[in-house]
Amino acid sequence: MKPTAGSTAEEVLAVALRKLALRPGDIFADIGCGSGRVSLAASPLVREVYAIDRRPEAVEYAREQARAAGAGNIRFLEGEAPGVLEGIPGPDRAFIGGSRNLSAVIRALAARGAARMAVSCVRIETLGEAVTTMKELGTFREALLLQVARSRDLAGGTMFVPGNPVYLVIGGAEPCS
Amino acid sequence: MKPTAGSTAEEVLAVALRKLALRPGDIFADIGCGSGRVSLAASPLVREVYAIDRRPEAVEYAREQARAAGAGNIRFLEGEAPGVLEGIPGPDRAFIGGSRNLSAVIRALAARGAARMAVSCVRIETLGEAVTTMKELGTFREALLLQVARSRDLAGGTMFVPGNPVYLVIGGAEPCS
Amino acid sequence: MKPTAGSTAEEVLAVALRKLALRPGDIFADIGCGSGRVSLAASPLVREVYAIDRRPEAVEYAREQARAAGAGNIRFLEGEAPGVLEGIPGPDRAFIGGSRNLSAVIRALAARGAARMAVSCVRIETLGEAVTTMKELGTFREALLLQVARSRDLAGGTMFVPGNPVYLVIGGAEPCS
Amino acid sequence: MKPTAGSTAEEVLAVALRKLALRPGDIFADIGCGSGRVSLAASPLVREVYAIDRRPEAVEYAREQARAAGAGNIRFLEGEAPGVLEGIPGPDRAFIGGSRNLSAVIRALAARGAARMAVSCVRIETLGEAVTTMKELGTFREALLLQVARSRDLAGGTMFVPGNPVYLVIGGAEPCS
Numbered sequence: 001m002k003p004t005a006g007s008t009a010e011e012v013l014a015v016a017l018r019k020l021a022l023r024p025g026d027i028f029a030d031i032g033c034g035s036g037r038v039s040l041a042a043s044p045l046v047r048e049v050y051a052i053d054r055r056p057e058a059v060e061y062a063r064e065q066a067r068a069a070g071a072g073n074i075r076f077l078e079g080e081a082p083g084v085l086e087g088i089p090g091p092d093r094a095f096i097g098g099s100r101n102l103s104a105v106i107r108a109l110a111a112r113g114a115a116r117m118a119v120s121c122v123r124i125e126t127l128g129e130a131v132t133t134m135k136e137l138g139t140f141r142e143a144l145l146l147q148v149a150r151s152r153d154l155a156g157g158t159m160f161v162p163g164n165p166v167y168l169v170i171g172g173a174e175p176c177s
Numbered sequence: 178m179k180p181t182a183g184s185t186a187e188e189v190l191a192v193a194l195r196k197l198a199l200r201p202g203d204i205f206a207d208i209g210c211g212s213g214r215v216s217l218a219a220s221p222l223v224r225e226v227y228a229i230d231r232r233p234e235a236v237e238y239a240r241e242q243a244r245a246a247g248a249g250n251i252r253f254l255e256g257e258a259p260g261v262l263e264g265i266p267g268p269d270r271a272f273i274g275g276s277r278n279l280s281a282v283i284r285a286l287a288a289r290g291a292a293r294m295a296v297s298c299v300r301i302e303t304l305g306e307a308v309t310t311m312k313e314l315g316t317f318r319e320a321l322l323l324q325v326a327r328s329r330d331l332a333g334g335t336m337f338v339p340g341n342p343v344y345l346v347i348g349g350a351e352p353c354s
Numbered sequence: 355m356k357p358t359a360g361s362t363a364e365e366v367l368a369v370a371l372r373k374l375a376l377r378p379g380d381i382f383a384d385i386g387c388g389s390g391r392v393s394l395a396a397s398p399l400v401r402e403v404y405a406i407d408r409r410p411e412a413v414e415y416a417r418e419q420a421r422a423a424g425a426g427n428i429r430f431l432e433g434e435a436p437g438v439l440e441g442i443p444g445p446d447r448a449f450i451g452g453s454r455n456l457s458a459v460i461r462a463l464a465a466r467g468a469a470r471m472a473v474s475c476v477r478i479e480t481l482g483e484a485v486t487t488m489k490e491l492g493t494f495r496e497a498l499l500l501q502v503a504r505s506r507d508l509a510g511g512t513m514f515v516p517g518n519p520v521y522l523v524i525g526g527a528e529p530c531s
Numbered sequence: 532m533k534p535t536a537g538s539t540a541e542e543v544l545a546v547a548l549r550k551l552a553l554r555p556g557d558i559f560a561d562i563g564c565g566s567g568r569v570s571l572a573a574s575p576l577v578r579e580v581y582a583i584d585r586r587p588e589a590v591e592y593a594r595e596q597a598r599a600a601g602a603g604n605i606r607f608l609e610g611e612a613p614g615v616l617e618g619i620p621g622p623d624r625a626f627i628g629g630s631r632n633l634s635a636v637i638r639a640l641a642a643r644g645a646a647r648m649a650v651s652c653v654r655i656e657t658l659g660e661a662v663t664t665m666k667e668l669g670t671f672r673e674a675l676l677l678q679v680a681r682s683r684d685l686a687g688g689t690m691f692v693p694g695n696p697v698y699l700v701i702g703g704a705e706p707c708s
Contacts, residue, residue, distance in 0.1 A: 010549065011546045011549070011675070011677070013549070014545040014546045014548070014549035015542045015545045015546065015679075017545070018541065018542070018544070018545035099332075099334075122331065122336040122337075123331055123332070123334035123335055123336050124334070124335050124336075124337075124478055124481060124482060124485075125333075125334040125335060125482065126334060127478060128478060128479065128482050131478075131682075131689055142681060142682050143681075143682035143689060143691075144542070144679055144680065144681055144682070145519065145678075145679070145680040145681075145691045145693075146542070146677075146678070146679055147324070147339070147676075147677070147678040147679075148546075148675055148676070148677055148678075149339075149341075149342055149675065149676040150673060150674075150675055150676075151662075151673050151674035151675070154299065154300055155276075155300070156302075157276075157300035157301065157302040157303060158300055158301050158302060158662055158674060159299040159300050159301075159341065160299075160301075160341070160342050160674075160676045161341060162324070162326075162339035162340070162341060162342060162676075163339070164326075164336065164337070164338060164339060165326055165337050165339060165499065187372065188369045188372070188498070188500070190372070191368040191369045191371070191372035192365045192368045192369065192502075194368070195364065195365070195367070195368035196368075301655055301658060301659060301662070302659065304655060305655060305656065305659050308505075308512055308655075319504060319505055320504075320505035320512065320514075321365065321502055321503065321504055321505070322501075322502070322503040322504075322514045322516075322696065323365070323500075323501070323502055324499075324500075324501040324502075325369075325498055325499070325500055325501075326498065326499040327496060327497075327498055327499075328485075328496050328497035328498070335485055335497065337497075337499045339499075342676065453686075453688075476685065476690040476691075477685055477686070477688035477689055477690050478688065478689050478690075478691075479687075479688040479689060480688060501678070501693070503693075503695075503696055508653065508654055509630075509654070510656075511630075511654035511655070511656040511657060512654055512655050512656060513653040513654045513655075513695065514653075514655075514695070514696050515695060516678070516680075516693035516694070516695060516696060517693070518680075518690065518691070518692060518693060519680055519691050519693060
């Protein structure tokens with residue numbers, strides 16, 4: 001069953017992946033992987049993906065999606081970050097889709113030398129925590145407010161229906177281009 | 178019963194009324210009045226309001242709202258603009274919340290010397306029609322894209338839930354300040 | 355001379371004033387009045403306006419604007435809130451355009467029984483502070499993210515040029531309708 | 532010299548490329564290539580890129596960028612679409628960054644069997660033309676309104692500075708997933 005929370009909108013995903021500047025040799029961590037959409041999209045772009053979620057049903061759902069798509073380089077971990085990170089190498093890059101233990105997760109990723117990380121959030125408190133933590137670590141790069149509205153037919157015309165405003169906070173040792 | 182379409186968001190209403198620059202002596206027309214929200218808000222600011230809608234149930238609902246609020250200077254007309262405008266004086270200012278016969282309505286208001294009109298719309302075709310018609314008449318002032326997102330509690334934090342993007346097209350003989 | 359910071363965009367002003375639900379008998383405080391735009395707009399809607407700014411040049415500029423407009427019910431105070439509030443009655447409603455001493459200002463207004471206050475800000479830290487303080491006081495009503503883009507001619511067509519996203523935080527003893 | 536118009540914002544580029552669903556065997560056309568940013572980003576994802584612009588200085592600048600980046604599968608064409616398309620195979624996918632001859636360009640791409648095309652525009656007239664033409668051809672997929680605001684430090688805090696609202700119109704024979 002698809003987990004009730006945790007599906008990143010396609011457009012946010014596209015921007016986050018570009019900001020992460022994934023490289024073929026990278027180890028990539030998808031922290032709070034939810035339905036696995038980010039892991040699947042990153043899979044062909046990197047060496048290895050670690051898809052992490054503390055909810056067994058999310059891990060199970062994401063694993064099935066990966067199997068169906070034939071994505072062989074994704075490893076699934078049920079557990080809570082940052083603790084679960086101790087069992088994996090790197091990572092070089094990380095996407096953080098959940099807000100749990102956010103400061104600790106950012107600190108752990110920085111300590112492990114992640115070149116780039118992207119936090120996706122909708123709550124301003126999470127945004128504030130991500131920005132503050134990265135600034136304290138000296139690895140804050142930029143924050144974005146992304147808004148995507150999608151066309152819908154209305155009485156023969158075209159209106160736009162907005163998705164929720166999403167914040168992306170980008171940090172890491174590597175400067176943005 | 179409240180009509181299913183036609184309730185202008187409070188924030189759009191606030192901006193539209195300010196752009197209309199209503200004056201105490203004005204005759205104001207609310208074309209496609211729907212639930213009557215715009216008429217009620219304009220009522221204390223002008224001499225007389227004409228609330229117009231082609232749907233009997235909208236007129237009835239709006240009339241009840243006006244009665245409950247004690248707004249004595251609103252007259253209700255069931256009918257279709259621009260034809261129905263022939264039966265009223267002026268108007269000096271108008272809010273147009275519907276897209277029916279839009280070009281003809283804008284032309285009729287211009288011909289009757291309306292100092293300022295505001296068209297509220299969500300469809301890009303309506304936006305295009307309003308801008309084009311006003312430009313042809315030489316009375317286009319400005320168009321705005323308004324987006325309002327409202328806070329909602331999410332897991333103890335604050336996220337923003339967006340309303341639909343709304344376009345306001347402002348025209349009329351009187352220049353904007 | 356017009357102060358370099360502190361002019362509230364017309365559309366934000368329109369929404370803020372509507373959210374403040376000003377009444378003819380109200381005493382209204384405009385804290386961080388800058389160019390005086392909010393005070394001038396509120397002037398005809400309330401009994402008395404107190405326009406407060408700690409910058410002498412802002413107070414001087416706003417005073418001239420009020421004189422030119424014939425707004426006789428605005429009193430100007432040079433000083434810093436919340437201290438300066440001790441010298442004025444009420445207020446019933448307040449607009450806060452600056453972030454200086456924000457928590458203390460909100461607390462002082464609440465202690466004095468302000469029925470409604472609106473904080474306008476562009477920084478997420480100020481947004482967070484306003485929301486948190488009002489929630490602690492139990493007087494948080496809603497926060498809005500307002501975005502206004504304005505039409506501009508481009509090569510014979512119409513594009514929209516965005517203004518900065520602005521947050522409005524609404525609080526006070528009186529519930530929003 | 533970098534051409535004065537025609538640089539697609541990084542985030543819009545990221546979304547457009549994802550919507551185009553580029554595949555390794557594709558021939559991709561970048562129509563109105565400007566600085567060549569889209570061509571360069573697409574280069575590693577497809578078999579061959581045709582970067583087209585009617586401005587010699589744009590073609591020259593983009594060619595230098597490609598050389599510096601070592602992108603060997605981009606061919607540059609100076610000329611005006613749709614005419615210039617007659618000299619190239621396919622294409623399977625196309626990005627259209629300019630509004631010149633837009634209807635004719637969309638029709639030519641459709642006639643040549645393009646599986647997916649993305650039109651990026653800021654003017655509502657161009658948006659309307661793209662949507663209408665694709666609907667007439669029965670190949671309209673979706674339109675998006677994209678807004679990206681970027682963080683900037685302000686007095687020790689974080690504000691967001693918005694980029695222009697951009698419309699992406701997606702069409703083609705292939706349905707969106």
